[in-house]
Amino acid sequence: QTPPTFGFLFDIDVQLVILKRTFVLPLCFFPSVVVDSNGQLRVPVVFVTNAGNCLQQVKAQELSDALGLEVSPEQVILSHSPLRLFRQFHGRCVLVSGQGPVEENARNVGFQNVVTIQDVRKAFPLLDMVDQSRRPKDLPPLTTDFPTIEGVILFGEPVRWETNLQLIIDVLLSNGNPGAELAAVPYPHIPILACNMDLLWMAEAKRPRFGHGTFLVCLENIYKKMTGRELKYEALIGKPSIVTYQYAEYLIKQQMERRGWPSPIFRLYAVGDNPMSDIYGANSYNSYLKAACQARSEGVANSQSEDHLQLRKDWNVSLESCKSILVCTGVYNHHRAMPADPHESVIETVFHGHRDFNFDPSLVEASYVVRDVNEAVELVFEKESWTEEWQNV
Numbered sequence: 340q341t342p343p344t345f346g347f348l349f350d351i352d353v354q355l356v357i358l359k360r361t362f363v364l365p366l367c368f369f370p371s372v373v374v375d376s377n378g379q380l381r382v383p384v385v386f387v388t389n390a391g392n393c394l395q396q397v398k399a400q401e402l403s404d405a406l407g408l409e410v411s412p413e414q415v416i417l418s419h420s421p422l423r424l425f426r427q428f429h430g431r432c433v434l435v436s437g438q439g440p441v442e443e444n445a446r447n448v449g450f451q452n453v454v455t456i457q458d459v460r461k462a463f464p465l466l467d468m469v470d471q472s473r474r475p476k477d478l479p480p481l482t483t484d485f486p487t488i489e490g491v492i493l494f495g496e497p498v499r500w501e502t503n504l505q506l507i508i509d510v511l512l513s514n515g516n517p518g519a520e521l522a523a524v525p526y527p528h529i530p531i532l533a534c535n536m537d538l539l540w541m542a543e544a545k546r547p548r549f550g551h552g553t554f555l556v557c558l559e560n561i562y563k564k565m566t567g568r569e570l571k572y573e574a575l576i577g578k579p580s581i582v583t584y585q586y587a588e589y590l591i592k593q594q595m596e597r598r599g600w601p602s603p604i605f606r607l608y609a610v611g612d613n614p615m616s617d618i619y620g621a622n623s624y625n626s627y628l629k630a631a632c633q634a635r636s637e638g639v640a641n642s643q644s645e646d647h648l649q650l651r652k653d654w655n656v657s658l659e660s661c662k663s664i665l666v667c668t669g670v671y672n673h674h675r676a677m678p679a680d681p682h683e684s685v686i687e688t689v690f691h692g693h694r695d696f697n698f699d700p701s702l703v704e705a706s707y708v709v710r711d712v713n714e715a716v717e718l719v720f721e722k723e724s725w726t727e728e729w730q731n732v
Contacts, residue, residue: 342602345723346383346591347373348621348661349712350578350611351402373716374408382725383594383604384414385587389535389550389577389616391418391495392439394447413590418535418551418577419494421586422448425532425574432486434459434510436503437494445492454488456497459506463517466509469501481518488515490573493533493558496551504558511562511570524566530573536580536693537616552693559694575693578611579620581627588658603657606723610664610715614703615691621663622702628658664715665705 375381386402393401395412402410422445429449435441436456445453460467462482464475488510497503509517514525533555539547562570577583591604609624611617690698709715719725 342600343382343723343725344602344604345606345608345719346385346594346604347716347719348385348387348584348587348607348609350388350609350613350617351386379598380408380594383591383598383600385416385590385594386410386414387416387578387583387587387609389418389537389540391444391534391551391577392437392441393417394440394443395420413593416583416587416590417444418583419444419448419492421576421580421582422450422492422532422534424582424586425449428490428530428532428573431489432515433490433492434488434507435492435494436497436507438496438498439494441494444494450492452486454486456503456506459485459510459517460502463509466506466517467502469505470499485516485518488517488529490530490532493531493551493555495535496549496554500554500557503554504561507558508561508565512565524568526566526568527571531571532574532576533572535577536575536696537578537613538691539613541612552691555693572695575695578613578616579623579692579696581620581624584609584620584624584627584661605657605659607658607661608664608715608719609661610666610712612666612668614665614705618663618665618705619692619696619702621661622704622706625661625663626702628660632659662706664718665708666711666715667708668711 373381373384386398388398390398395415395417398417399410399412399415402415426449430451432452432454433445433450434454434456435445435450437444442453442455462485464479468474491507491510493507506517511528511531512524513519513521515529533551535551536555537550538552538556540550541547559570562568574580574582588604588607591607595602595604607621609617609621611621692698707715707718709718
């Protein structure tokens with residue numbers, strides 16, 4: 340079999356929701372084509388999801404059970420996985436927000452000194468006052484030994500938005516000392532790293548649900564309304580951030596090395612259902628790759644996103660493109676027929692992306708639009724002339 344020179348980036352969460360709801364695996368084509376008779380992948384695959392409320396190994400096992408093949412944690416990128424690369428913050432005391440095992444997730448990606456929203460509530464019970472049933476009846480003693488918070492990590496949408504919004508704002512306005520009252524609002528505020536910018540996500544409901552991007556909109560507007568200044572992020576991580584796709588490229592190359600495939604990877608195909616994250620992110624990375632190739636050919640350094648990520652300098656760069664494939668089984672076109680023109684009705688009139696991403700309508704136009712993941716795999720194999728390869732194996 341010819342070694343592959345391409346790889347897949349799959350957004351899979353929506354497909355798993357469909358599986359649970361219908362008891363019909365929409366990826367039935369996946370194991371028989373991408374996996375050989377020994378259960379080994381014929382091409383490198385990374386599952387890139389903006390989910391972040393679970394552990395990486397848990398998500399890998401969930402995918403393994405659903406797909407009927409072994410998915411390793413090294414093949415899964417959660418929204419917060421690239422935080423491993425932000426080593427300059429790993430030694431700081433950070434406040435984490437989200438749901439699920441956020442403290443364990445923070446430690447797993449390298450953070451050593453972690454404080455949770457519940458820790459802040461316990462130390463400063465008078466700060467969380469919206470829910471009257473949780474207000475303390477007696478005045479608590481003054482907290483004097485709470486550590487100074489030096490950064491905020493936003494993993495995903497929390498359960499109690501009012502509590503998280505209030506306490507995060509308190510931490511920012513107090514320069515990391517929520518029990519203190521400062522004469523002036525500190526600015527710039529302590530660093531914030533946010534994961535998962537999806538405004539909406541698709542679940543079992545008929546319409547998309549609020550995502551972490553909606554929580555960020557609330558936080559940004561509350562901060563600006565109170566201070567008159569813009570909330571600033573040290574980094575935005577997860578699709579459509581370029582950092583996430585760089586990390587995916589790194590994991591793809593690791594897979595190639597482990598399998599002993601000598602050929603470099605020249606093309607990635609990113610398959611997803613959300614135009615504002617999956618497609619926008621893949622197209623943004625494709626533009627980045629084109630600029631990087633041109634810069635290399637001209638001998639000019641390309642500094643985009645290299646302040647925090649040095650990975651692409653550590654290997655022989657071969658990747659030329661990242662093509663986007665939009666499937667109609669999730670956020671996009673969930674209940675409508677396949678458009679006759681693949682590029683028709685793809686551009687949304689309202690930008691759902693994050694405030695800090697300049698809207699470029701061309702970036703939500705997918706390279707290809709297909710009905711489902713099965714068609715996406717068939718399309719890529721045809722484009723790569725791999726149809727005969729897998730039929731003859």
